[in-house]
Amino acid sequence: MKAAVVNEFHQKLEVKEVAIPEVGHGEVLVKIKTCGVCHTDLHAAHGDWPVKPKLPLIPGHEGVGVVEKLGEGVTSLKIGDRVGIPWLFSACGECDYCLTGWETLCMQQLNGGYSADGAYAEYCVAPAAYVARIPDELGDVEAAPILCAGVTTYKALKVANVKPGEWVAIYGIGGLGHVALQYAKAMGYNVVAVDIHKEKLDLAKELGADVTVNGSEVDPVQAIQEQVGGVHGAISVAVTKKAFEQAYKSVRRGGSLVVVGLPNAELPIPIFDTVLNGVTVKGSIVGTRKDMQEALDFAARGKVRAIIETQPLDQINEVLERLEKGQINGRVVLTME
Numbered sequence: 001m002k003a004a005v006v007n008e009f010h011q012k013l014e015v016k017e018v019a020i021p022e023v024g025h026g027e028v029l030v031k032i033k034t035c036g037v038c039h040t041d042l043h044a045a046h047g048d049w050p051v052k053p054k055l056p057l058i059p060g061h062e063g064v065g066v067v068e069k070l071g072e073g074v075t076s077l078k079i080g081d082r083v084g085i086p087w088l089f090s091a092c093g094e095c096d097y098c099l100t101g102w103e104t105l106c107m108q109q110l111n112g113g114y115s116a117d118g119a120y121a122e123y124c125v126a127p128a129a130y131v132a133r134i135p136d137e138l139g140d141v142e143a144a145p146i147l148c149a150g151v152t153t154y155k156a157l158k159v160a161n162v163k164p165g166e167w168v169a170i171y172g173i174g175g176l177g178h179v180a181l182q183y184a185k186a187m188g189y190n191v192v193a194v195d196i197h198k199e200k201l202d203l204a205k206e207l208g209a210d211v212t213v214n215g216s217e218v219d220p221v222q223a224i225q226e227q228v229g230g231v232h233g234a235i236s237v238a239v240t241k242k243a244f245e246q247a248y249k250s251v252r253r254g255g256s257l258v259v260v261g262l263p264n265a266e267l268p269i270p271i272f273d274t275v276l277n278g279v280t281v282k283g284s285i286v287g288t289r290k291d292m293q294e295a296l297d298f299a300a301r302g303k304v305r306a307i308i309e310t311q312p313l314d315q316i317n318e319v320l321e322r323l324e325k326g327q328i329n330g331r332v333v334l335t336m337e
């Protein structure tokens with residue numbers, strides 16, 4: 001099968017023929033049709049983070065495809081079912097986290113396109129229990145970004161504890177941010193969209209942002225304080241440290257900052273102000289299988305629709321270069337021609 005492979009960090013991915021993986025007990029062989037390109041894939045290809053991916057690596061955790069083969073013991077899926085390859089590739093199912101609705105924190109988890117080969121390929125093998133079930137209403141291209149950008153930002157909004165009619169600031173209107181904006185509107189929040197590229201803010205306006213702020217022209221903290229008196233929740237899905245510092249300062253008393261984006265940086269927070277203002281800062285990582293069902297349902301009902309550019313798998317290196325330069329509006333979805 002054709003696959004895009006990370007052989008070494010900071011080297012171009014190699015698109016080449018590799019063996020179709022064998023299906024083990026409890027696994028399914030999925031013929032991949034599409035796969036979204038997440039900024040995490042770029043972090044993986046660069047070895048950006050303290051926890052390194054496996055090498056060689058087939059990235060991709062927004063994969064959509066069709067079950068072609070069932071491993072021994074699989075009864076929950078059948079040949080022909082449409083499924084998604086997610087970040088939460090597998091978990092132990094038995095630890096305190098798995099047993100209390102926090103499988104995303106399982107210490108035994110494997111991650112698609114990071115610690116297990118993912119969907120930048122014509123085929124992928126994955127545990128049947130953890131692949132997403134794709135609603136009939138969603139096509140292969142439009143479903144892909146929901147598998148990470150969608151579920152992650154939907155979950156971040158859930159844990160932000162904001163009430164309908166209150167204000168949410170979304171820092172970073174990229175692959176995650178432009179979908180986050182739509183979930184936020186669908187959930188009844190007023191939205192401030194912050195980015196440093198004008199075309200991303202133009203997109204934010206088209207998608208229903210109530211206020212847009214260009215962080216390369218004005219101080220977003222001052223703009224947000226002046227225009228809405230601070231936000232009840234800030235979700236940072238940007239890729240530079242400055243956005244996180246600004247997002248923290250944008251939160252009003254009693255509000256929350258949800259940290260989602262992953263620049264390799266520290267976020268020093270002022271102890272006194274955090275206590276005095278009763279601000280909550282929390283990290284949020286993807287979503288559980290239940291969150292995934294809910295996030296896909298929003299899209300299936302037409303309440304959220306990623307802005308998508310399709311590219312063939314062979315173009316992956318050009319796509320990653322553009323992603324690194326902030327030159328992608330919405331989400332690129334790879335097609336496995």
Ligand SMILES: NC(=O)c1ccc[n+]([C@@H]2O[C@H](COP(=O)([O-])OP(=O)(O)OC[C@H]3O[C@@H](n4cnc5c(N)ncnc54)[C@H](O)[C@@H]3O)[C@@H](O)[C@H]2O)c1
Nearest residue numbers: 039040172173174175176195238240243260261262285286
């Ligand atoms: N926590 C999780 O579960 C999770 C899940 C998916 C992605 N991520 C991480 O989220 C980040 C974003 O992913 P993506 O695919 O949306 O990336 P992306 O490149 O599509 O979008 C990043 C956006 O941040 C904007 N940005 C950069 N600097 C900014 C600043 N100072 N102020 C405001 N905006 C700024 C860019 O213009 C761009 O629009 C990545 O680090 C990725 O690894 C985390």
Ligand SMILES: CCCCCCO
Nearest residue numbers: 038040087148285286
């Ligand atoms: C800690 C890494 C989280 C990445 C989720 C998928 O983009």
Ligand SMILES: [Zn+2]
Nearest residue numbers: 038040148149
């Ligand atoms: Zn991702």
Ligand SMILES: [Zn+2]
Nearest residue numbers: 092095098106
């Ligand atoms: Zn577990």
